[in-house]
Amino acid sequence: MVSPRHAESARSATGAPASAGSAARPGYRPELHGLRGLAIGLVVVYHVWFDRVSGGVDVFLFLSAYFLTGTFLRRMEAGRPMAPFAYWARTFKRLLPPATLVILGTLAAAALLLPATTWMPAIHDGLGSLLQVQNWVLIQRDADYDAATGIDTSLLQHFWSLSIQGQVFLLWPFLFTLCAVTARRLHRSPRAVVAVGFGALALASFAWSVHSTATQQETAYFDTGARIWEFAAGTLLALVPAVTLPHRLRLLLGWAGLAVLVATGAVLDVESLFPGWIALIPLLGAALVVLAGSTASPVGADRLLSSRPAAFLGNISYALYLVHWPLLLMMLLRRDRESAGLVDGLLIIVLSLVLAHVLTRWVDTPVRRWTWANASAMRSAAAVLVVLVVGLAPTLAAQVKLERVEAEAEARAHADNPGARALDPDFTPDPEADGSAPTLPTEATLRDDRISLPEECTGEFAPEDPSVAEHCSSTAAPADAKVMVAVGSSRLGQAAVSLIDPAEANGWRVIVIRRPSCQFVPGTMTYAGQECFDHNLATLEYLRELQPDALVLNTTSYRGNAPESVSEAVEDSVPELLDQGTELIALRTLPRVPEDPIPCLEREETEEDCAQPLDPEHMPSERADADALEQLSEHGTVHDVDLTERICPEHECPVQIGNVFVFYDTDHVTATYMQTLGDEADRQLSESGFRW
Numbered sequence: 001m002v003s004p005r006h007a008e009s010a011r012s013a014t015g016a017p018a019s020a021g022s023a024a025r026p027g028y029r030p031e032l033h034g035l036r037g038l039a040i041g042l043v044v045v046y047h048v049w050f051d052r053v054s055g056g057v058d059v060f061l062f063l064s065a066y067f068l069t070g071t072f073l074r075r076m077e078a079g080r081p082m083a084p085f086a087y088w089a090r091t092f093k094r095l096l097p098p099a100t101l102v103i104l105g106t107l108a109a110a111a112l113l114l115p116a117t118t119w120m121p122a123i124h125d126g127l128g129s130l131l132q133v134q135n136w137v138l139i140q141r142d143a144d145y146d147a148a149t150g151i152d153t154s155l156l157q158h159f160w161s162l163s164i165q166g167q168v169f170l171l172w173p174f175l176f177t178l179c180a181v182t183a184r185r186l187h188r189s190p191r192a193v194v195a196v197g198f199g200a201l202a203l204a205s206f207a208w209s210v211h212s213t214a215t216q217q218e219t220a221y222f223d224t225g226a227r228i229w230e231f232a233a234g235t236l237l238a239l240v241p242a243v244t245l246p247h248r249l250r251l252l253l254g255w256a257g258l259a260v261l262v263a264t265g266a267v268l269d270v271e272s273l274f275p276g277w278i279a280l281i282p283l284l285g286a287a288l289v290v291l292a293g294s295t296a297s298p299v300g301a302d303r304l305l306s307s308r309p310a311a312f313l314g315n316i317s318y319a320l321y322l323v324h325w326p327l328l329l330m331m332l333l334r335r336d337r338e339s340a341g342l343v344d345g346l347l348i349i350v351l352s353l354v355l356a357h358v359l360t361r362w363v364d365t366p367v368r369r370w371t372w373a374n375a376s377a378m379r380s381a382a383a384v385l386v387v388l389v390v391g392l393a394p395t396l397a398a399q400v401k402l403e404r405v406e407a408e409a410e411a412r413a414h415a416d417n418p419g420a421r422a423l424d425p426d427f428t429p430d431p432e433a434d435g436s437a438p439t440l441p442t443e444a445t446l447r448d449d450r451i452s453l454p455e456e457c458t459g460e461f462a463p464e465d466p467s468v469a470e471h472c473s474s475t476a477a478p479a480d481a482k483v484m485v486a487v488g489s490s491r492l493g494q495a496a497v498s499l500i501d502p503a504e505a506n507g508w509r510v511i512v513i514r515r516p517s518c519q520f521v522p523g524t525m526t527y528a529g530q531e532c533f534d535h536n537l538a539t540l541e542y543l544r545e546l547q548p549d550a551l552v553l554n555t556t557s558y559r560g561n562a563p564e565s566v567s568e569a570v571e572d573s574v575p576e577l578l579d580q581g582t583e584l585i586a587l588r589t590l591p592r593v594p595e596d597p598i599p600c601l602e603r604e605e606t607e608e609d610c611a612q613p614l615d616p617e618h619m620p621s622e623r624a625d626a627d628a629l630e631q632l633s634e635h636g637t638v639h640d641v642d643l644t645e646r647i648c649p650e651h652e653c654p655v656q657i658g659n660v661f662v663f664y665d666t667d668h669v670t671a672t673y674m675q676t677l678g679d680e681a682d683r684q685l686s687e688s689g690f691r692w
Helices: 030-050 056-078 084-113 116-130 134-140 159-186 190-215 228-238 247-266 277-292 301-305 308-334 342-368 377-411 419-423 466-470 490-505 530-546 574-579 597-602 626-632 671-676 678-687
Strands: 472-474 483-488 509-514 550-554 583-587 638-641
Touching: 030 056, 030 247, 030 277, 030 301, 030 308, 030 342, 056 159, 056 190, 056 228, 056 247, 056 277, 084 116, 084 159, 084 308, 084 342, 084 377, 116 134, 116 159, 116 377, 134 159, 159 190, 159 228, 190 228, 190 277, 190 530, 228 277, 247 277, 247 301, 277 301, 308 342, 419 671, 419 678, 466 472, 466 530, 483 490, 483 530, 490 509, 490 550, 490 583, 490 671, 490 678, 530 574, 550 574, 574 583, 574 626, 583 626, 626 638, 638 678, 671 678
Parallel strands: 483 509, 483 550, 550 583, 583 638
Antiparallel strands: 472 509
16 A cells, blocks of 8 residues: 555645645645545454454555556656656655565564464465565465454455555556557547556456456455456546536535445445455545545535544554554454454554554655655665565575474474374384474474475366366376376365375376365356356366376265265266276365364363364265265276275374374365375275276
């Protein structure tokens, strides 16, 4: 979010105030300065007490593009160079120092106050935030903005919007430069070219936002493509010619705009609907305030927004947004709560205001007024580089240190961390085993212990469909190697880890097509929506064309709150694939546990206290698809693999087995533990007649 007193975005070259009713004139607009403060104030209040979306962030993004457009439009109309490099240098010279200080402070606080399981995710978030890609980090992690606040919630989650804004600040100068060149060559008005170009961008992004929000809202919330239309709308508003509206109408527009903005979160529960069409509501409110302009009336909304309290909020709005979320989440995690009460909430808000004022006065303002750095674009760029080094160096050093600890433990894993091998009847502990060796994965990397294959699906294994290609990865193997393809959700991806070592030992290639929350049930609409539906149909077509030697599927489904059931793919899609000669490895779905076991350990309870039962009525000894697999065998070769007893022995799910963590959350077994199940998976395959 742009620094609140950006010289070129908040003031014109003369610094004169905008005329009453002007929507497009770039002069200083004190009511818009206050509107930004109000928008961030709503974000803070709603985060602290109501856990709802206020629309304030959308307004801030909208206004940042509105002011940015004035900067470049004036250059275009005056025939001046666009100078994108100078813009980038000045902009990030302002934005990065306060953000870097908050990021480093948050990481330090996490190291001092929070469990080790939060450290590596926090480091990844810090790197993503510094590099303006935090929204994509959250998408890759399958983060859900609507999820209840807990140990998995990112301390730097709020940087998703700052990252999108940073990406737009990099993109917009390119687009304005393109518009300027086009206007000159076609001898067209710069405003007309900008209107057409950004209008098309707004329509395309809005259409994608509506579609993506309806089909994959968790991803759409953080998706740059689903948010760009909000910036483009701000740009289009800045093109509206100055008009003189009746005084009473402007009074009405101003108050109506404020009412719409406040009502977005206060009256409407819109959290699960953002950022689709519903985001038009707060943007409409902001647009009405912009169109109302300065009324000079003591009863005008602009009078309220130009008041000293509103100006103060506007001054510290960027810093307030930066500091409030880490403070709030740190308090909630330390007290093991999902929301703040009245007293704690007031304390967080007051502390956020104080820290934001300090950060603005002692960091943001001096950097913004730094004469040496402001003297040239190269000096501003040098300042940006220095700040990035200051932020990245300790963050990367901490990551390397944690990874080194993990690597040293992994080097002795065969002796110290047998995992599932410890359950073998003839298991004998290694005589060199260290009884005090750390549990793997180490706590710092536990939350990220997911399947990771070294290669993308390329060449003859490259899917044509973009969705399938995006979620497809492969092991390395000779060109003539036999091919095993595992398809399904993130839970299937974890289960497939048990097959990787045996497959590689026997010269096979393993391809995993893993889309989170998307079970492989082609032709069936699931809770994951249209995107998953289309992905499954495209994956089925990929399997038809590839004709792999073996197909790995979860042929049962278990959600933890009802008995295990047979996957619909068993009847609808698998017979066809068996008929073409592909062998089926039917993995029984992995167990789930009712509660995340890791916080239990972090509360210093014993492993026995943290073990959880697996309901025998939900997942009995006999798998739910036994009869279905027998019928499938009429179409081809079927091999069943059931690892349940090695994950939850005798229907009891321990925190760790053989000095290896079993679960990293309620739904997923760690990749490290699944790897130790390779021998057991290989044994069951051999007993079923499978030949590598």
